[in-house]
Amino acid sequence: MKKSLRRGLVATAATALGAGLLAVPAAQADTSRTPQTVNAADWLSGQVVDGVLYNEQFDFVDWGLTLDTLLALDAVGGYNAKVADIADALADDLGSYIGTGAEKYAGSAAKALVAAQAADLDAADRTPTNFGGTDLVKATEAQVLTTPPVTGRIADTLPDGEFDDDDLPDDYANVVGQTFAVKALHAAGSSLADEATAFLLAQQCSNGGFRTFFTSDNTAEQQECSDPTTAEVDTTAFAVDALQTQIGDESVSDALARARGYLIGARGNDGEFGGGAATEAPNTNSTALAAVALEQLGDDGLAAGSAAWIAQRQVTAYSACGTELDGQFGAVGYDDAAIATAEDDGIEVETADQWRRATAPAITALQSYDDPTPRPRATFTVTAPSGYVAAGAPVSLTASGLAPGERYCVYSVDGSIAKAGKANASGVATISATAPSPGVRPVYVYGERDARQGEASLRVLTTTKRFVATTNVKTVKRNGRIRVSARGLAPSEPVRIGYGGTYIKTANARTDGTIDYTFGVGSSTGKKNVYVRGIVNTRQGIASFTVVK
Secondary structure (H helix, E strand, O other): OOOOOOOOOOOOOOOOOOOOOOOOHHHHOHHHHHHHHHHHHHHHHHHOOOOOOOEEOEEEEEHHHHHHHHHHHHHHHHOOOHHHHHHHHHHHOOHHOOOOHHHHHHHHHHHHHHHHHHHOOOOOOOOEEEEEEEEEEEEEHHHHHHHOOOOOEEOOOOOOOOOOHHHHHOOOOHHHHHHHHHHHHHHHHOOOOHHHHHHHHOOOOOOOOEEEEEEEOOOOOOOOOHHHHHHHHHHHHHHHHHHHOOOHHHHHHHHHHHHHHHHHHHHOOOOOOOOOOHHHHOOOOHHHHHHHHHOOOOOOHHHHHHHHHHHHOEEOOHOOOOOOOOOOOOOOOHHHHHHHHHHHOOOOOHHHHHHHHHHHHHHHHHHHHHOOOOOOOOOEEEOOOOOOEEEEEEEEEEOOOOOOEEEEEEEEOOOOOEEEEEEOOOEEEEEEEEEEOOEEEEEEEOOOOOOEEEEEEEEEOOEEEEEEEEEEOOEEEEOEEEEEEEEEOOOOOOEEEEEEEEEEEEOOOOOEEEEEEEEOOOOOOOEEEEEEEEOOOEEEEEEEEEOOO
16 A cells, blocks of 8 residues: 655755745746756656656655646646646545644645645635645644744644654744745735745845744744854745745845845856755756746846756756666756766666656756757658668668757667767768667667657668578489579578589578579589578578589
8 A cells, every 4th residue: 555755844845855846937837848848847747657756665655746746747837637637636645645633734735735726626626725625725724823922834733742852843844834835825815824924034044045944942932044054045945936926015025135145146157056954065956946936036047047057967868878868858867976877777766756856846947948059850861771781790870960060879779879979060970880689670860959860770680590491402413403492581681692612693582581593503523512691601501412423
């Protein structure tokens, strides 16, 4: 039986690979989708089975990541059926995510409400106020503290004794969950939206960034961020998104301006970002979250630069060519080390979660990508030997229709051909390769951009085969004639018939792989051999007979 992760947005939600996802504004969802966005969305939607992303490594339904996927697919458009599948699955399993009875998880309830609002389904029991029988607005409001000294903060409802360590927070709720509550409650017109917003603004540190963790005591009067070193990129990006619809409020506008300064200061020279304490090294997850926030703040150029950094770490047909990432087109690697490992080992059970978490926010971030060297779709003309070739033999391929100097990779399905090069000034690639394993083998030539490729087929034969060769008689008089027959050749395979130290006939086998030939035996007497050879000498049959006086 599949398990569900009950605690949803736990204390490490933002720092452990950014467990949430920024939803993009409606205007962005209406723009033309970039190929990079579509490829990422196609790959991640393909990971969703029966409406969920299942973590095979730890044996649970990852609802937090599943809802990230719903929000991303909804934002970019074109995946309505998959969005509905996820929403239906969530409604059927809602209690395991937001909690039941004595356990209620504030961040999970808020995120589920955002997802229900985004999905915007027509069914009567798929609305925010009746989602599988649960009013998600009330469920979220119920987890907002309203009694002084602390108001507006979300808090979990947990059994007594859940926390007995003074060094731990009083619950699992954190600032990331608070951002979802602010976004959801404001969209719902809740009377608690303003208090939730005010509390979120208090989590902004003096450097403009937002911290991830609340003050550990949820009854303490001091709830503001007092240590700027606790600010984190991921959480700041979530806050920027949550506050977008309240930009007309002066305090919100000021907070967004300060957040912008923090994000720009955290941005690397190539557009990359690190996340929180556990993910401070540059990675695509944090970079994607920050890129969307920068776009929302009006910094389109900076967002595009960060999106370009992500695009360089997205699997394409070209980059996967000849590696174990073949077939994972569109997936986004968390960092260069993750990509290098997957090129050798593929995306395994132990690494699938990281690839999914990196790809989810990248879907929306890649909407900002502006390809510096765009190339139109193209189908290359690939010319291969028209006849048979022997496995392991040298073959020459030619691909035309590439751009001058365009990089390419030629690849066979069995992996025996995998080499890269550059087209010449005329857009032609002349490729020397080795024939793959026997069979009809497609060979692909990928350009350096998606939707630029061509293919041809090689008819590859085994290098060693013994044909059945016979003569119509075993004894023939000198200067007489004899007929040799052979079967087991490939259809229409080129054939050479040898006798007396020379080839006496070249022809092609019939379509059924047989051949017959009648020839004169000459005046020399004794035991004789006639050879029937295919495309290489080690594909042959030998028939013996005797010439007599």
